[in-house]
Amino acid sequence: MASLMAWALLSSQTARAIAQQTASAATQTPITTVQLPVQLPEEPHSTGHLSGTITDIDGAVIIDARITLTGTTTPPRTTLSDNTGTFSFTAAPAGEFKLAITAAGFAPAIRSATLHPGEQLELPPIKLPVATNTDVQVTVSQHDVAQEEMHEEEQQRLLGVLPNFFVAYDWRAPPLSSKQKFELAWKTMIDPSSFVVSGAVAGVEQWQNDFSGYGRGAQGYGKRYGAAFADGAIDNLLGGAVLPTLFHQDPRYFYKGTGTIRSRAAYAIAAAVICKGDNGRWQPNYSGVGGEFAAGAISNIYYPATDRNGAGLTIENGFLGVVGDVVNNLLEEFVFRKITTNTKHQGTANP
Incomplete structure (x- = not known):
């Protein structure tokens, strides 16, 4: 009878130890979560490239003409025509825009158009007429x-x-x-x-x-x-x-x-x-x-x-x-x- 009770007690302790070890192992083992990549739709380009040439009415290039870009960016952006009369705006925001062109001795001009996303827009030559105002004063009669x-x-x-x-x-x-x-x-x-x-x-x-x-x-x-x-x-x-x-x-x-x-x-x-x-x-x-x-x-x-x-x-x-x-x-x-x-x-x- 004593032997039977001792065996039952041993069996109970052994079962409790196994349960504790199992619970401890379960607590210490990390759970790995696998997250699958999600493919988002590509966003369209929001900028483009804008360029052109400034000439007089006879087609001769005008150097150092001032070109101001407005309507697509804030604040306005300004550049000058180079020695070939060309100008460009890189990474210009897409949308409707205006160009204000001025040059010494010539009448000012304004051009407007729309720049689409990712577009390489080259404007037709912008021809400036000679100024007809009275800014020049004759000082010698x-x-x-x-x-x-x-x-x-x-x-x-x-x-x-x-x-x-x-x-x-x-x-x-x-x-x-x-x-x-x-x-x-x-x-x-x-x-x-x-x-x-x-x-x-x-x-x-x-x-x-x-x-x-x-x-x-x-x-x-x-x-x-x-x-x-x-x-x-x-x-x-x-x-x-x-x-x-x-x-x-x-x-x-x-x-x-x-x-x-x-x-x-x-x-x-x-x-x-x-x-x-x-x-x-x-x-x-x-x-x-x-x-x-x-x-x-x-x-x-x-x-x-x-x-x-x-x-x-x-x-x-x-x-x-x-x-x-x-x-x-x-x-x-x-x-x-x-x-x-x-x-x-x-x-x-x-x-």
Whole structure:
């Protein structure tokens, strides 16, 4: 009986130990969970590539044009066209967009389109017209340019002494205003060399006893001197200012300086009777020829009575004046240019 109870107790303890070991093993063993991957649907691209070229209306590329992209991104994006006129925006958000294009000297432009996801969009060439606004201000007038040209001409002297003011070595010289014509004539009249030349002419006439009605001695020389100075002054005033203003003509000789000797000589001779108008066109030299004959007519007032023959003196002095202009023009074309100081221009075109 005792043996039977001991066996039952042993069996009960053994069963309890096995149960505890089983429970402990169950508690310590981890449970592994296997999670299968889930395939999500791919999202479409949300950006694209945008590019183009900026040119003028003739197709020439425009460098450094400023292109601003708006509508698809915040804040706006800006880029400049390169040396081939092209521009691009990478990773530009898809959707409707606007491009604002500006470039110096050109009118601004705006382009709009739609960029689709993943699209490589190349826009047609964007052509900018030349700006037509009034941002450019003209600060130098034609009068100012003519004034500067006249000041340069007033520095021109033969051998650095005798005035050579009525010669334009710049073929593109603008026309003189009425005030400028009178100023040029006045400065020629009162130049010290004019008084010296008149004295030399009077001396020759005194020596040859020309215009004998003036007499001899200091009194005769004084009258001859006054007449010689009056001839030059009246010719300068009428032919260089009064008549050119009335007829709107340029009193200057425009130096040619190019072509054959024959063509230059023909031009110099013709310039005595043909001149450039204030409108830039060639026309009969009414002011130059008229000035010579008008000066001849006025000379009847102060020449000796014995030498006044009315129309005869007028015509004679007028023709002599025109011939003198021909000779002077030939000298201007072939000689005086080489000995004139302070010239800044060459002949720039053929007439």
